[in-house]
Amino acid sequence: MLRTDGRNDDVLRDIRITRGYQQWPAGSVLIEFGNTRVLCAASVTEGVPRWRSGSGLGWVTAEYAMLPSATHSRSDRESVKGRIGGRTHEISRLIGRSLRACIDLAALGENTIVIDCDVIQADGGTRTAAITGAYVALADAVTWLGAAGRLADPQPLSCAVSAVSVGVVDGRVRLDLPYEEDSRAEVDMNVVATDAGTLIEVQGTGEGATFARSTLDKMLDLALAGCAELNRAQSEALALPYPGVLPEPKGRKK
Amino acid sequence: MLRTDGRNDDVLRDIRITRGYQQWPAGSVLIEFGNTRVLCAASVTEGVPRWRSGSGLGWVTAEYAMLPSATHSRSDRESVKGRIGGRTHEISRLIGRSLRACIDLAALGENTIVIDCDVIQADGGTRTAAITGAYVALADAVTWLGAAGRLADPQPLSCAVSAVSVGVVDGRVRLDLPYEEDSRAEVDMNVVATDAGTLIEVQGTGEGATFARSTLDKMLDLALAGCAELNRAQSEALALPYPGVLPEPKGRKK
Amino acid sequence: MLRTDGRNDDVLRDIRITRGYQQWPAGSVLIEFGNTRVLCAASVTEGVPRWRSGSGLGWVTAEYAMLPSATHSRSDRESVKGRIGGRTHEISRLIGRSLRACIDLAALGENTIVIDCDVIQADGGTRTAAITGAYVALADAVTWLGAAGRLADPQPLSCAVSAVSVGVVDGRVRLDLPYEEDSRAEVDMNVVATDAGTLIEVQGTGEGATFARSTLDKMLDLALAGCAELNRAQSEALALPYPGVLPEPKGRKK
Amino acid sequence: MLRTDGRNDDVLRDIRITRGYQQWPAGSVLIEFGNTRVLCAASVTEGVPRWRSGSGLGWVTAEYAMLPSATHSRSDRESVKGRIGGRTHEISRLIGRSLRACIDLAALGENTIVIDCDVIQADGGTRTAAITGAYVALADAVTWLGAAGRLADPQPLSCAVSAVSVGVVDGRVRLDLPYEEDSRAEVDMNVVATDAGTLIEVQGTGEGATFARSTLDKMLDLALAGCAELNRAQSEALALPYPGVLPEPKGRKK
Amino acid sequence: MLRTDGRNDDVLRDIRITRGYQQWPAGSVLIEFGNTRVLCAASVTEGVPRWRSGSGLGWVTAEYAMLPSATHSRSDRESVKGRIGGRTHEISRLIGRSLRACIDLAALGENTIVIDCDVIQADGGTRTAAITGAYVALADAVTWLGAAGRLADPQPLSCAVSAVSVGVVDGRVRLDLPYEEDSRAEVDMNVVATDAGTLIEVQGTGEGATFARSTLDKMLDLALAGCAELNRAQSEALALPYPGVLPEPKGRKK
């Protein structure tokens, strides 16, 4: 039984990764999982937040947001509401945690990298697309810092990070759910994994239902295979040269 | 190798469940996981939020908070800061989701139950203690609504819900981490399960590290055994009569 | 004519003071005025707020709050509303002012003591119970600082502080009003006094009514007698040893 | 021993009451206690807040604020800080409570009167000046409503309300403290009274000190005499005709 | 003397208008003025804000925002700061006002169109690009409403609207300033005009300098010529068919 968009249960949507999407940030990546489009921008600043100052360690954090026009019916702007919603908080924290698992903050030196993940168009899986794209933006920002001679150690990245959603829809375990499936899934899981096949984060939720441990196992099988494929797409994208002008050593902060 | 508090790796801390802790709410439970103490209060109101009105369905939601004096060093009050932090949001949403998995909202009728989980003393595992205690408070609130003749259907609860933390500390998989272990765990996982042994939520995170799938499996073994034991403690507590005065049928809202 | 709860007009409710209620703060006291229960926790930090820094003076402040489940019908959480209400502000300020009247801030040295008064259960008189319990928690925090060798002067407390409500109900002047009386009182007064019989604060309000000066005098008589009795309960509670482990001299901040 | 401004201890500062200060509100009064100047404006709207709707009762409330330029050194604007401070809340509530003590809300009918008390210049006693001026503005607004034929009953005001501060300065009990005395007073009290000599509100505070009951008595003597004199000033001001154009019966809301 | 980017003083940057950039909104336009890129999305909802309800008139409003990664150095997110800055407010209001000048709100019927203008990349002139792009998105939304049979009158748009910046840089009057020129301009002006050559809004500001009326005249000459050229670009873009699937008559709200 094929899915609405014609895919088999274990197949990802079309993945597209465009580096150098914006001109100012050290890393700027547009990632597309089918119709889901997320702009991931890694901005570098010298120094670290005050609570970390003097530790010799760098800092990586992330902020996730949705354009009001990204969703099927327009969503209100969080800046206008004057507060950030729980879902936004939750996803921002997840992205930050996932990226910090792959970087040696001592090697980064006292630099801060902020990864902004702004959803241009939402069709399910925005948080997993954001993590997968954010890794590529982070890699570009690290390259930029290396060229500028500002890393404490030449290779701070210890692995690559990707993420994918998986769920139970119509009683079947399926990979990379679009909105149409996500909104009626009985179980919904997001898996963040490394290119070594190890796990960084597993978040599985029964949506008004519960699920057997054997279902969890099947979901993990699909998710890990999906992450491996996403890692390949990341590698291909990063095999191309840095999409911009690298700074000279001792270059000033961008 | 015993743990600092003398337990084996697969043993829960002392669990105490006190029903009827406060006099006003329909359900009020003090739950203790060792030194962690959480007050779970289920308040009933007639009607549902506007966006749900007229659907015939009830609503269950939760709010988690920490007393400033609950933590080792005093934490700032979120009401004074004027905004709720990401962690608080995240846990409130987790508790609400977990409880909605065990209740038939049509059977509940157009009533709202708000479960307030206020941490009196924090020593690790506050969110899992909150879920486990909140289920007991919810069961009391349902009994109260039944006595008042306000349920659409006599038995809205489909299963019992409990939760426990598990993690990797000093390279060993351990159950129900106190703060001293939690703060240095390499992997940290929270599992919410039913008394039928099915899963409601699984959230595992590498804390600056990654973990193998086999580690995930071992953590799940311990967590599910821990949840089963917590279910027994819930059953025992609920075997006692309702700790207060039940309303007469057609009793007014509490 | 006896009151609903059987007391004479000039009699306090049952008073219970439990020291050492929580493990982390230097002072932690559960105080009960009948069914009103307030948790008063005194947390110590080294240093003072910036505007006071370098003055050699310490600082004592208080924050009052109500658990949502403490009241007859659930009250909204101020952290969720994003702002603190006028009543909360007013009571927090009253508690802080009352405690600062009994302590020599120069003797305290450059330490800050924050007293959190969280109402667990509300049945009238929460602010007066909070002040009475907060004094005991403050005394424990001062003992803790003394043991740690961090006081500028060994005895910073100049007197004990207690508080009680008094009002006119059914045309009779009555002491220590429970919610049932408070909600229909014609006049409502809170009195904060020292164990020397002097006054710290007097706040009397006609609730949609006015009152004669002779009524004010009768209310003061009852209130001062009530405060004297509360002072005795405080003394008894503080006659027991410090309910925890005192720090060694030069102990670090708690 | 005379005071800095040459007054005896029991003498008020010069009191000036100017009705009709602004053209739009139904009542608009500039009141001056010496250099303290407060603009009290009573605005009338048809209907009452939702929680009171359908009760047949009217509503009177007050908002107090300080111009940034009113104080010796400029104070930050609360609208810019995004939150109202505790002191502002406290005073707004006090003014509203004091005015509601003198008006029959059933006689007012389902109308709302909001009294804005904006301090143009602060030199001590702003809250007592505000109450005293607000009563005059309220009386004008009631006249306005009466002319418009919108009162449920012709005479909703049951008494006049005035307020004054009193305190202990340099060991002497003094009336109506300017900033220079207020800032170093050992005891500070605000008294709100009616023209019948009864009390509405008494708030006495030891400022880092305590005070004897006999001191309280002396302060009340002075305060009640001061309030009586303020009542005379209010009567004189109100003896003049309404300072504007009264509406025709069935006039629309202002 | 040529400008840094090689243009003559009276020449616009390259203008690109891409319709149908997102799939959900009724109108979605990416507009580029050189390196400045703004996404303008027009979302349609049935009904109007409460204050306008029942008037028979529709409503058009706009919200402008900047992605954090759009600027040379990353700017803080307004949702995180919890408040919208003055500049954002000002520009949102300008865009809304400009669009309302070209639409007959009675002809629109009781529909609301919200235009979100999110700056993807900022290089000067973001507000004028936003207005110019927003008009095209608005035109698409009107087409969509017409197809759905929801307009009160078939042609609500009375003219086309475009906007451009002009300023004095290095003593010369120049059109369409990029960031490099804008940041050092002595005078800065934004002009919003119709395709009939009439004006909607003129905002000219001396930046720490003042300017002669003759300079204002020269700036207006350049700006009106620029707007005419932008109108041509809009017409060309709108000559293509609607970039998506139009609804059937009586189509439900998008």
Place this chain on the structure above:
Amino acid sequence: MLRTDGRNDDVLRDIRITRGYQQWPAGSVLIEFGNTRVLCAASVTEGVPRWRSGSGLGWVTAEYAMLPSATHSRSDRESVKGRIGGRTHEISRLIGRSLRACIDLAALGENTIVIDCDVIQADGGTRTAAITGAYVALADAVTWLGAAGRLADPQPLSCAVSAVSVGVVDGRVRLDLPYEEDSRAEVDMNVVATDAGTLIEVQGTGEGATFARSTLDKMLDLALAGCAELNRAQSEALALPYPGVLPEPKGRKK
């Protein structure tokens, strides 16, 4: 055809400027344009905001606000709403920008002048009255700083600044619109000019209409003549001596 208030189209309302309106700020001016009354207070503080610190430059900024009772029907207080509206932001920024155009910030030295413009009564043209009055308050503050010996250079003011509104009402170009005209104007323009006849700011807006360039020219003619007359009123007011006690050289901050 005369206007409602009997003026010809090119005539200002009665202008009154009262210096020394408040006692604390270094400059305090009540300005009246007919029934529009704005209190402009210039407060001086030593030092500059952190982002400007060490530059040797001073800083001038402005905050505009409206008393709730200033408008025809009472407007809500922005401090109570917890956020400043777009209009308030816009006008505050306009006033600050206008004043900074006439002052040499290096000559001012590292001092900050905050100009608070609080509208006591609104009848159209509040922002232009505010700018015109703020200049006079600024001049007094500069005199105060000069007397205190705190200016880096004796004459920091390079010109005088005034502002006036102009618009198209009933098809006629008119100067200085009161509320009755402003609320139905087809075009509305505010012009800020110097006493040298040069422009600082021009903001013209079609209110649901568009306007020809020739109309803009006529409006500018009237506005510049109006500003010249306002400059004469400012000069007359400033010809009187400083309305207070000037500090001695090396006087401390006010």
